[in-house]
Amino acid sequence: KHRNEVLARSKITGGVNLPLVGRALHMIGATSENSIDRIRQFSRENGKIFYTWILHELAIFCADPKILDTLLSSPVNITKNNVYDMLSLWLGDGLLMSTGKKWHTRRKIITPSFHFKILEEFVEIFDRQTNVMVEKLREKARDPNTPLDMFPFVCLTALDIIAETAMGVQVDAQLNPDIGYVNSVKIVTKIISDRLRKPLWRTDSLFKVFAPSIYRRMMKHINEMQSFTKNVIEKRREALEDIISVDQPPSDEEETFTKGSKQHMALLDILLRATVEGRPLSNEDIREEVETFMFEGHDTTTSGTSFALYLISRHPEVQSKLLEEIADVIGTDANTAPTYRQLQDLRYMECVIKESMRLYPPVPIIGRYFAEDTDLNGVVIPGNCHFNIPLFVVLRDPDYFQDANEFRPERFFAENAEDIYPFAYTPFSAGPRNCIGQKYAMLEMKSVISKILRHFELLPIGPDVIPSLSLILRSTTGTQMGLRARNAFQ
Numbered sequence: 001k002h003r004n005e006v007l008a009r010s011k012i013t014g015g016v017n018l019p020l021v022g023r024a025l026h027m028i029g030a031t032s033e034n035s036i037d038r039i040r041q042f043s044r045e046n047g048k049i050f051y052t053w054i055l056h057e058l059a060i061f062c063a064d065p066k067i068l069d070t071l072l073s074s075p076v077n078i079t080k081n082n083v084y085d086m087l088s089l090w091l092g093d094g095l096l097m098s099t100g101k102k103w104h105t106r107r108k109i110i111t112p113s114f115h116f117k118i119l120e121e122f123v124e125i126f127d128r129q130t131n132v133m134v135e136k137l138r139e140k141a142r143d144p145n146t147p148l149d150m151f152p153f154v155c156l157t158a159l160d161i162i163a164e165t166a167m168g169v170q171v172d173a174q175l176n177p178d179i180g181y182v183n184s185v186k187i188v189t190k191i192i193s194d195r196l197r198k199p200l201w202r203t204d205s206l207f208k209v210f211a212p213s214i215y216r217r218m219m220k221h222i223n224e225m226q227s228f229t230k231n232v233i234e235k236r237r238e239a240l241e242d243i244i245s246v247d248q249p250p251s252d253e254e255e256t257f258t259k260g261s262k263q264h265m266a267l268l269d270i271l272l273r274a275t276v277e278g279r280p281l282s283n284e285d286i287r288e289e290v291e292t293f294m295f296e297g298h299d300t301t302t303s304g305t306s307f308a309l310y311l312i313s314r315h316p317e318v319q320s321k322l323l324e325e326i327a328d329v330i331g332t333d334a335n336t337a338p339t340y341r342q343l344q345d346l347r348y349m350e351c352v353i354k355e356s357m358r359l360y361p362p363v364p365i366i367g368r369y370f371a372e373d374t375d376l377n378g379v380v381i382p383g384n385c386h387f388n389i390p391l392f393v394v395l396r397d398p399d400y401f402q403d404a405n406e407f408r409p410e411r412f413f414a415e416n417a418e419d420i421y422p423f424a425y426t427p428f429s430a431g432p433r434n435c436i437g438q439k440y441a442m443l444e445m446k447s448v449i450s451k452i453l454r455h456f457e458l459l460p461i462g463p464d465v466i467p468s469l470s471l472i473l474r475s476t477t478g479t480q481m482g483l484r485a486r487n488a489f490q
């Protein structure tokens with residue numbers, strides 16, 4: 001009753017509720033493809049903030065950048081809502097999921113992992129793993145008239161990249177996609193994305209009852225991933241203990257050595273060296289953070305890269321400009337490995353990726369939980385409420401983006417970008433709880449896309465994308481295009 005009163009006072013409207021399940025079936029229980037359109041439609045009908053009931057749970061959807069400004073800037077309203085619970089069996093209480101003091105402490109420890117000195121080292125890995133993809137694509141690109149779904153190729157490359165940069169191990173996902181750790185990651189991410197669309201699978205207890213065999217399959221693969229990660233952490237700790245004392249900060253040029261072989265610094269190494277109140281993190285603390293990187297750090301960039309490639313394939317004029325820029329900045333030899341600075345200097349590419357993430361945000365929805373009544377820019381949100389931010393609605397808001405459905409990278413040119421209201425463009429979220437990996441992600445996407453374009457012309461063939469709502473945005477038709485090998489670059 002209290003929540004209804006607050007909603008009425010705040011003039012937050014909702015719609016018809018179905019008995020027992022509220023509007024959940026309308027919105028989420030329908031198909032993954034039409035959920036996006038339906039939420040957009042509800043937003044058009046009810047305004048930028050509206051509510052729905054899912055059984056006894058109140059869910060508010062807010063796509064108003066002014067309210068998001070207050071919410072996302074707040075260091076207090078950082079607790080995630082129940083949608084994230086589906087990840088907890090795998091990721092534990094890592095950075096994405098944790099709240100309060102634990103989140104603050106971890107965020108502080110993990111931030112140096114993304115220092116540019118570390119990212120600089122990763123550029124070589126991005127390029128080397130993309131070279132493997134180029135060879136795989138070459139085998140497939142014999143006929144440019146046959147459309148190819150780029151998503152699985154990009155996904156395996158991203159997995160190879162994140163495993164090597166986060167854990168310092170080569171899992172050879174592209175060479176052996178169907179075995180071991182890589183297979184488990186693929187299976188678990190797929191099950192988690194299916195769960196989001198099925199209300200009866202949402203909580204772990206319901207999932208166990210309504211889909212027992214899928215639940216068991218998920219747990220088997222989660223256990224396999226966890227033992228793999230534990231093993232990597234133990235070995236890496238032993239190797240590091242041989243060469244450093246745990247509380248000694250890494251020097252700028254330091255590289256780690258494991259069993260005599262030279263290796264890159266991995267994100268995991270920073271965690272192994274970190275201390276909280278003088279004590280190192282336990283292997284279990286580190287495990288949840290490494291698993292979080294593995295999840296957040298590969299599905300997101302896969303989605304971002306694949307949708308960008310799709311849009312580039314459909315806009316030949318954009319493709320030509322990109323090619324010109326690549327030739328200017330990196331040179332005309334298709335095989336040259338780009339440097340960190342060169343990737344930074346791909347300015348037009350950056351605009352293309354930003355615009356692509358505006359139309360197809362890799363993380364389409366984010367959420368918070370409010371335990372107490374909370375005033376956000378004059379709108380009171382009732383306590384005990386699950387708050388959802390449908391980024392895919394915000395990012396196409398015609399009040400903030402002219403011709404919001406059009407692909408126009410020029411929006412992000414330096415001279416135009418300052419007209420964009422910062423909280424209308426938040427594919428990496430914003431404020432203290434924004435994406436910690438955004439610089440890494442941008443570099444990786446630039447590296448992968450530029451390498452593909454140097455080797456292949458992308459052709460506008462195959463079905464259009466049909467975005468489907470999940471924790472990470474996918475397309476039910478894949479991201480299809482034709483590939484024609486370039487004889488010579490340019």
Ligand code: HEM
Nearest residue numbers: 095096296297300301304362363366428429435436437441
């Ligand atoms: C295109 C790629 C990416 C996009 C669009 C993206 C987007 C986001 C968004 C929207 C959030 C906020 C989530 C929320 O509020 O619930 C987030 C958080 C996070 N991201 Fe990313 N991300 C990307 C890549 C990455 C990469 C490559 C990594 C790591 C290597 C990463 C690690 C994280 C972590 C750890 C968090 C939680 C941060 C915190 O709560 O303090 N992300 N990301």
